[in-house]
Amino acid sequence: GAGVSQSPRYKVAKRGQDVALRCDPISGHVSLFWYQQALGQGPEFLTYFQNEAQLDKSGLPSDRFFAERPEGSVSTLKIQRTQQEDSAVYLCASSSELSGSRLLNTEAFFGQGTRLTVV
Amino acid sequence: QKEVEQNSGPLSVPEGAIASLNCTYSDRGSQSFFWYRQYSGKSPELIMFIYSNGDKEDGRFTAQLNKASQYVSLLIRDSQPSDSATYLCAVINTGGFKTIFGAGTRLFVKA
Numbered sequence A: 001g002a003g004v005s006q007s008p009r010y011k012v013a014k015r016g017q018d019v020a021l022r023c024d025p026i027s028g029h030v031s032l033f034w035y036q037q038a039l040g041q042g043p044e045f046l047t048y049f050q051n052e053a054q055l056d057k058s059g060l061p062s063d064r065f066f067a068e069r070p071e072g073s074v075s076t077l078k079i080q081r082t083q084q085e086d087s088a089v090y091l092c093a094s095s096s097e098l099s100g101s102r103l104l105n106t107e108a109f110f111g112q113g114t115r116l117t118v119v
Numbered sequence B: 001q002k003e004v005e006q007n008s009g010p011l012s013v014p015e016g017a018i019a020s021l022n023c024t025y026s027d028r029g030s031q032s033f034f035w036y037r038q039y040s041g042k043s044p045e046l047i048m049f050i051y052s053n054g055d056k057e058d059g060r061f062t063a064q065l066n067k068a069s070q071y072v073s074l075l076i077r078d079s080q081p082s083d084s085a086t087y088l089c090a091v092i093n094t095g096g097f098k099t100i101f102g103a104g105t106r107l108f109v110k111a
Helices: none
Strands: A005-007 A010-013 A019-024 A031-037 A044-050 A053-056 A065-068 A075-079 A088-095 A114-118 B004-006 B011-014 B019-025 B032-038 B045-050 B054-058 B061-066 B071-076 B085-092 B099-101 B105-110
Touching: A005 A088, A010 A019, A019 A088, A019 A114, A031 A075, A044 A065, A044 A075, A044 B099, A075 A088, B004 B085, B011 B019, B019 B032, B019 B085, B019 B105, B032 B061, B032 B071, B045 B054, B045 B061, B045 B071, B071 B085
Parallel strands: A010 A114, B011 B105
Antiparallel strands: A005 A019, A019 A075, A031 A044, A031 A088, A044 A053, A065 A075, A088 A114, B004 B019, B019 B071, B032 B045, B032 B085, B054 B061, B061 B071, B085 B099, B085 B105
């Protein structure tokens, strides 16, 4: 596609409900990142995929958060038993370059995000 | 201490002035540094990246990096009202996988 696409754009979940957020990266992009952005804050790193391999998941806040990218393209971020503190915008970004390169200086393209509100 | 620190602002400058945005980072081994612009309700978009000490200019924007001081800045010349946004400083950490963002500085350019 022309850009990174995320769905849904908005999600309201009742506390305790499971949610799944989808990211369609730019075709051919190797690297895929998930971020969580709370109101008035910068994006917080959640996890990183290089093709289908999840190379860094150190930013996932709890074991209720799970991400996958089984075929190295579309990625899903799943949050189980949502809590109010999970309310945030979840951003996905993709890049054509491999992260971890000393010469990493390319642009990561962000999707429009999914705004999750847990009530 | 946060890994990437920015003054939250708001920074208010008149149209046509130079806006100066500053950022410090804690990981001395960081290699790549980015400035993103984020309009309210929108996703971040890259303005510039820099990875060598010194200045890098692109149009009205100049990024400055001083690794010894662990400091990176962004200068916007001839500021326009359309430059009003939150500017996010981002750093790729030593391990190379994480991009760590600052909380952002809100810039307001008065017409």
